[in-house]
Amino acid sequence: MNRQMTGADIVVQALKDQGVDTVFGYPGGAVLPIYDAIFQQNDIRHILVRHEQGATHAAEGYARSTGKPGVVLVTSGPGATNAVTGMTDALMDSIPLIVLTGQVPSFMIGSDAFQEADTVGITRPCTKHNWLVKDTDKLASTIHEAFHVATSGRPGPVLIDIPKDVQFANGKYAAPTKADMGHYKPQIKGDKDAITALVDLIEKAEKPVLYTGGGVINSGKGASQLLRELVNATNFPITSTLMGLGSYPASGDNWLGMLGMHGTYEANLAMHDCDLMICIGARFDDRITGRIDAFSPNSKKAHIDIDPSSINKVIHVDVPIIGDIGHVLEDLLKIWKSRGRKTKAAEIKKWHTQIDAWRAVDCLSFENSDKIIKPQYALQRLEALTKGMDRYITTEVGQHQMWAAQYLGFEEPNRWMTSGGLGTMGYGLPASVGTQIAHPDSLVINVAGEASWLMNMQEMGTAVQYRAPVKQFILNNERLGMVRQWQELLHGERYSHSWSEALPDFVKLAEAFGGKGIRCSDPADLDDAIMEMLNYDGPVIFDCLVEKHENCFPMIPSGKAHNEMLMGEADTQNAIDGGGAVLV
Amino acid sequence: MNAVKLKKGTSSHSAYDLKSFIGDTEETHTLAVLVDNEAGVLARVIGLFSGRGYNIESLTVAEVDHETYRSRITIVTTGTPSVIEQIKAQLGRMVPVYDVHDLTVEGPSVERELALFKVQGKGEKRVEALRTAQIFRANVVDSTLESFVFELTGTPEKIDAFADMMRPLGLIDVARTGVAAIARGT
Numbered sequence A: 001m002n003r004q005m006t007g008a009d010i011v012v013q014a015l016k017d018q019g020v021d022t023v024f025g026y027p028g029g030a031v032l033p034i035y036d037a038i039f040q041q042n043d044i045r046h047i048l049v050r051h052e053q054g055a056t057h058a059a060e061g062y063a064r065s066t067g068k069p070g071v072v073l074v075t076s077g078p079g080a081t082n083a084v085t086g087m088t089d090a091l092m093d094s095i096p097l098i099v100l101t102g103q104v105p106s107f108m109i110g111s112d113a114f115q116e117a118d119t120v121g122i123t124r125p126c127t128k129h130n131w132l133v134k135d136t137d138k139l140a141s142t143i144h145e146a147f148h149v150a151t152s153g154r155p156g157p158v159l160i161d162i163p164k165d166v167q168f169a170n171g172k173y174a175a176p177t178k179a180d181m182g183h184y185k186p187q188i189k190g191d192k193d194a195i196t197a198l199v200d201l202i203e204k205a206e207k208p209v210l211y212t213g214g215g216v217i218n219s220g221k222g223a224s225q226l227l228r229e230l231v232n233a234t235n236f237p238i239t240s241t242l243m244g245l246g247s248y249p250a251s252g253d254n255w256l257g258m259l260g261m262h263g264t265y266e267a268n269l270a271m272h273d274c275d276l277m278i279c280i281g282a283r284f285d286d287r288i289t290g291r292i293d294a295f296s297p298n299s300k301k302a303h304i305d306i307d308p309s310s311i312n313k314v315i316h317v318d319v320p321i322i323g324d325i326g327h328v329l330e331d332l333l334k335i336w337k338s339r340g341r342k343t344k345a346a347e348i349k350k351w352h353t354q355i356d357a358w359r360a361v362d363c364l365s366f367e368n369s370d371k372i373i374k375p376q377y378a379l380q381r382l383e384a385l386t387k388g389m390d391r392y393i394t395t396e397v398g399q400h401q402m403w404a405a406q407y408l409g410f411e412e413p414n415r416w417m418t419s420g421g422l423g424t425m426g427y428g429l430p431a432s433v434g435t436q437i438a439h440p441d442s443l444v445i446n447v448a449g450e451a452s453w454l455m456n457m458q459e460m461g462t463a464v465q466y467r468a469p470v471k472q473f474i475l476n477n478e479r480l481g482m483v484r485q486w487q488e489l490l491h492g493e494r495y496s497h498s499w500s501e502a503l504p505d506f507v508k509l510a511e512a513f514g515g516k517g518i519r520c521s522d523p524a525d526l527d528d529a530i531m532e533m534l535n536y537d538g539p540v541i542f543d544c545l546v547e548k549h550e551n552c553f554p555m556i557p558s559g560k561a562h563n564e565m566l567m568g569e570a571d572t573q574n575a576i577d578g579g580g581a582v583l584v
Numbered sequence B: 001m002n003a004v005k006l007k008k009g010t011s012s013h014s015a016y017d018l019k020s021f022i023g024d025t026e027e028t029h030t031l032a033v034l035v036d037n038e039a040g041v042l043a044r045v046i047g048l049f050s051g052r053g054y055n056i057e058s059l060t061v062a063e064v065d066h067e068t069y070r071s072r073i074t075i076v077t078t079g080t081p082s083v084i085e086q087i088k089a090q091l092g093r094m095v096p097v098y099d100v101h102d103l104t105v106e107g108p109s110v111e112r113e114l115a116l117f118k119v120q121g122k123g124e125k126r127v128e129a130l131r132t133a134q135i136f137r138a139n140v141v142d143s144t145l146e147s148f149v150f151e152l153t154g155t156p157e158k159i160d161a162f163a164d165m166m167r168p169l170g171l172i173d174v175a176r177t178g179v180a181a182i183a184r185g186t
Helices: A007-017 A029-039 A052-066 A078-082 A084-093 A119-126 A136-151 A164-168 A192-204 A214-218 A221-234 A265-273 A325-338 A345-359 A375-386 A399-407 A428-438 A450-455 A457-465 A481-490 A506-513 A523-535 B011-017 B041-051 B081-092 B123-135 B156-169
Strands: A004-006 A022-025 A045-048 A070-074 A097-103 A129-132 A157-163 A170-172 A208-212 A238-240 A255-258 A276-280 A300-305 A319-322 A391-395 A443-449 A471-476 A516-520 A540-545 B027-036 B058-065 B070-079 B097-102 B109-120 B139-143 B147-154 B171-183
Touching: A004 A007, A007 A029, A007 A136, A007 A164, A007 A170, A022 A052, A022 A428, A029 A070, A029 A097, A029 A157, A029 A164, A045 A428, A045 A457, A052 A070, A052 A078, A052 A084, A052 A097, A052 A428, A052 A457, A070 A078, A078 A084, A078 A097, A078 A119, A084 A097, A084 A119, A084 A157, A097 A119, A097 A136, A097 A164, A119 A129, A119 A157, A119 B041, A129 A136, A136 A157, A136 A170, A157 A164, A192 A276, A192 A300, A192 A319, A192 A325, A208 A221, A208 A265, A214 A221, A214 A325, A221 A325, A238 A265, A255 A265, A255 A399, A265 A345, A300 A325, A375 A399, A375 A443, A375 A471, A375 A523, A391 A399, A391 A428, A399 A443, A399 A471, A399 A481, A428 A443, A428 A450, A428 A457, A428 A471, A443 A450, A450 A457, A450 A471, A457 A506, A471 A523, A506 A516, A506 A540, A516 A523, A523 A540, B027 B041, B027 B081, B027 B171, B041 B070, B041 B081, B058 B171, B070 B081, B070 B171, B081 B097, B109 B156, B123 B139, B123 B147, B123 B156, B147 B156, B156 B171
Parallel strands: A022 A045, A022 A070, A070 A097, A097 A157, A129 A157, A208 A238, A208 A276, A238 A255, A276 A300, A300 A319, A391 A443, A443 A471, A471 A540, A516 A540
Antiparallel strands: A004 A170, B027 B070, B027 B097, B058 B070, B109 B147, B109 B171, B139 B147
């Protein structure tokens, strides 16, 4: 197929040929031809958001929950700059996005035309790659290459800037099979010698731990299956980063819970005391490692990652393996099995006994109240009342996000959408809309804080317009809870601008948008209120008034090691020294 | 454990090249980066260095294959061994980058820089400048009654040395291309 059509038609045809069924976007002057082409077809559904940032996060929710790339269509200038936060978020969390931006006509570029911005310049550091297409004949192959780049190797956002005259002009359409895809070919298979070296370590390990991340989920459902097989076959304990939750089931016997700054006691101590750490698709983020020079001092470390630049970036590892998690795990299991499935079973059993002793500390226990709803209790009840349902969870950023990671259990990958690397407040509501659009019959809950939620609250209009029955579960403490917690611990309890005055009435707000509002402030009413939310067929804002001064524990303070955790309020006196205060 | 025997070499394996220690001493490395000569490719490379806080001592770029639109960027950079490895890995994963060679560790290489020197003077100084230029095998590419422009090719050290010699003899302007480098042998 090599036929002539307009640039706008080429865009739509290329998206169809790439299997795109949904586009999140917002029209404007410089993308009108593409919107005209979208109007005249029925294969691609366009979801009109209320702000371009919402489009990017909705596309992230769509992408994370389906494993397919999310597609965004916005106009030039402010349309593109509003999308920058979402692209940066997707870059940090390795989420594949295709962002199409309109641009002023190519002959006006550089003239400070109306709604002109140097989009490729602005987005160069926040995309995996970007293109300005000046020739309609090259548009189709650029779009196809963009899908290839966004989805292969370490996934990420890409941007294609399309001047308006290129959209109007006629050009040749090239189908994906005939397009020039460039030379980008990341390494997929791991080095056999390196994998064998890791098998050696597995056979000898007495205190092993698997430390997994979002890379397992990006590698596809097969990678999660292989990971489960590896855990079950070796009886190794396993922990995960925030991004990796669900690749191993939370109900699994070997599950330690999330690790890191607000991870569980057992996960962090296992990391600290292990003799073999196998990092699978994670990147030794500073939320994970704490103090670098005290990070897991006595372990051999192996790192499996598709991105060569992730290896030895923060932590020096003994066995680096570059490749796709699924492929590497498959080879790893094959080699390990062929050598007789050896592990030091007795020592590992002893290691589990040690871990069970840490687990017995019950680090997620909290002092409940029958007068006021504790945020942890609210999430415990949400978990109990939705367990086993076809459920997707998104979050905003802050205390509620950490509590959600601690108290909700994820049994499958792609069920948990959260902003990890960038920590973008305002992510959760649009992400929940994007997730619901992809899974119209599933339960989609955004666990939110009231401050984060307000940052992109306009997307409630999108939810109502497209009958996306998203449940906005807002843990309302009238505070910027995590900021407040840090001010308490680090800044002498001077709560500088960390409370929310003049909050809207969330019930009335829900009604104003055309949704349902529910408020709950009494622990005794909580179950009924949650059931009311779950049973309502439409978007709900659940205003859960919770304890205002609750802190999120356990916590590894900045600049401290894994074995220096704060377990509760009693530990917080002078917990963070001057050196830690400078870190974020 | 047994020492892992891994291939040394090109950028796709560059993370394997890491030394078994993380030293703190800064080293200077010359990198040859082969890229698609597409719009913005130099901005991408420079943006990587500035965005991640790496140093650029010298940078040259030109298209070296007009048929395939391939450009060669030669970068001289300094950093600890782990930073150098990061730089190579970060360059290697960029979409328009074909290959990254660390000429400093991949065997002997030749480094050359071209410079133009404008020297102003009369009488004995002018004669001395011309004499020194002959010693350095610099060419005169422009001359007036009161000035010369010398062209000199050599290592950065040779260029520096020539500049030092010319300064008291009336050096008023210098233009340097930065380093171009290539591996010796085949």
